[in-house]
Amino acid sequence: MSTHVKDVSDIPAQDRQSQPGLQADMDPHPIAYDLVGGDGHFEPYKAAGKLSGKKALITGGDSGIGRSVAFLFAKEGVDGLTIFYHPSEEKDAADTKRDIEKESKCKVITFALDIGNVNEIKKGIDTHVKAFGHIDILVNNAAEQHVVENIVDIPEDQVERTFKTNIFGQIFTTKYAVPHMKEGSSIINTTSVTAYRGSAKLIDYSSTKGSIVAFTRSLSQQLAPKIRVNGVAPGPIWTPLIPASFSPEQMSDFGKKVPMKRAGQPSEVATCYVFLAGPDSSYMTGQVLHPNGGEVING
Structure with a gap:
């Protein structure tokens, strides 16, 4: 029996997780590769071979949005995929690799690293290039967030860590990936409605997410016309970052304030990445897509 959108609209109370969160421990599990049909039920994603033969690297590709992007890329024909993941998410990474290789012809490499460590980024990219030769699609998606009520209480080490993970990680992953990217390649950066x-x-x-928008726009100007650079700014999406960041009370109201009146599922965001990675967006660079449940934003 297929899942109806109403079945995932209400998030039950659950224990708060430690950062960066585990998809395997979430209730309900995020939906990775089904999309909402006309009757409100989630139906299997229908691929069209838009990324046939491509090689992709996704940071934070083990869970949440990154996991769904990995699934849809594989369904669209990506046949060589490297997933960067945090060492604490080994189970999620193993599950993602197993499921993708079971459902597609895509070869998946998982690589544990601290995305804020430049030397580890270099090793991860070297591992990908040794296996697959080059990078057609780079998705900078890894991130962390920590709720702090008042700026006077924000820890200095937390600020430094968040910037290292969220924006430094994107800059340095891109720095070492670009030499292995050919003309026609695509870079997609995950920012946020925030x-x-x-x-x-x-x-x-x-x-950090504002910095990513500026990074995306600036990099697109530098790399055009050979490599396109775009971003995706999700709204309230049900990913492991949510139970790892908010209290049970806050989670019960998550996503209810947007016009769609519910949190989005990773699969509903991942289609943006397929679009930006493939030929349908060939005349787009320096742009940001906004799958956010109807929030109207400017900029």
Whole structure:
């Protein structure tokens, strides 16, 4: 029996997880590769071979949005995929690799690293290139967030860590990936709705996401016309970052304030990455897509 959108609209109370969160422990499990049909039920994603033969690297590709992007890329024909993941998410990474290789012809490599460590980034990219030769699609997706009620209480080491993970990681992954990217390749950076409207309790996180928008626009100008660079700014999406960041009370209301009146599923965001990675977006660079449940933003 297929899942109806109403079945995932209400998030039950559950224990708060430690950062960066595990998809395997979430209730309900995020939906990775089904999309909402006309009757409100989630139906299998229908691929069209848009990324046939491509090689992709996804940071934070073990769970949440990254996991769904990995699934849809494989369904669209990506046949060589490297997933960067945090060492604490080994189970999620193993599950993702197993499921993708079971459902497609895609070869998956998983690589554990600290995305804030440049030397580890270099090793991860070297591992990908040794296996697959080059990178056609780079998805900078790894991130962390920490709720702090008042700026006077924000820890200095938390701010430094959040910037290293969220924006430094994107810059340095891109730096070492670009030499292995050919003309026609695509870079996709995950930012957030908070980059545009702010978030009172996520000061450092929102600041990094604003930086990613500027990074995306600037890099697109530098690399055009050979490599396209775009971004995706999700709204309230049900990913492991949510139970790892918010209290059970806050989670019960998650996503209810947007016009769609519910949190989005990773699969509903991942289609943006397929579009930006493939030929349908050949005349787009320096742009950001906004799958956010109907929030109207400017910028």
